[in-house]
Amino acid sequence: MTGFLRKAGLLGSVSVAFGSVLWSQKKTQPDGSNSPSAGHPYELRLVQVVFRHGARTPLKTIPDVMEAQWVPALLDPPPHTHIDYVVTDLQGGPRPPAPIEDNYRKNILTGGTFPGQLTTLGMQQLYDLGSRLRKRYVEERSFLNSSFTPAEVYVRSTNIVRTIESARCLIAGLFQQEQKETVPILTTPAESEIxxxxxxxxxLLKARCSHRWAESSTLPDIAADLQRIHSALGIAAHHRVDFILIRDDMVARETHGLPSPPALEPWRDTVEQRAVDMMLHVFQPSNRENLQLSVGPLLHTLLDNMEEKLQGGSSEPDRKLFLYSAHDTTLIPCLMALGIFDKKWPPYGADITVELHQSQQTNEPFVKVSYMGEDQLIPGCSGVYCPLQEFKQAMSACSLSSERYHSLCERAEPGP
Structure with a gap:
């Protein structure tokens, strides 16, 4: 992988903020009465969940500061997260090569673990997410069977160990380790990942972002704060340490209760804000093509899945749940495209859940989106239960077919 890829944080899913869309989220509590027995007007047809992996070891550590001990015991899998699973390509063949994971394993953190590895805490976080989904879709709604079956549930992950293990843990929580068959977790080669x-x-996405990444740490306000925090932490001038790296190490330590340099504490809010500011500069939020190239094919896939369910064109007519194990760099642009990004990084284990419903009276399809368990009002939608046509229109600016995506991506330089 190129140095730019490692720098840009794709390899490690460093959080990426994709623009300054106004926070237009309407937070409401989940509709607990949404069950047939309560006479709810909507029938649930399909659920799709895009979620971030759980807590992990840092991608890099801040040089010249007090080091944390990332010992192997922090990675022990809880027994209740074990399931029988196999990792394959999208056609069910052998797992593709994993150059991103190979890159992590070229380095060892103090304590003896590799960068970017899912920890015991992260595994529990995803088990807990699975348990929350179980309560809603198995216990309250009787929508899913109580044990895993491949015909009903599709599991897709990036080809990185922490997301694969996160998918495993979520499935363990969702089905309480009950399975009729081996769980297939599907992946794809890095060059075709969406x-x-x-x-x-x-x-084209690389061309749009590379030079702006180089500029981001040199913007006057960011550069001034970066110089001050380098001085406060005693980081030598020759180290190329930006706010993204500092934030990644800081959050990983905090999450696992490991000590941080005392001098970092007064800077915590600044680190969070400046990391976002850098990413806002890199991804030019006013340019919708950046969001298209970032998550357009994924959004298109979510829409296609809903259309196939309604039209009965799926090769798996019994499928009710799509699970996508991904990264903060996935959730943030998705939240941006949905118009509900609050300019805060999604925590470990955060999820965007997209439900397809049909009116019991008219058969009209509706979409309901929730973020971390809270229902959302999507801009352009007339209600939390959004008519499918309104939702498609709201997504039309960012959704991108595979054909159009590949056509755009082959342009090495941004257009006018």
């Missing part, structure tokens, strides 16, 4: 902004596979 579950994160793919600089490696899209020339």
């Amino acid at each position: 579950l994160y902004p793919n600089y490696h596979g899209c020339k």
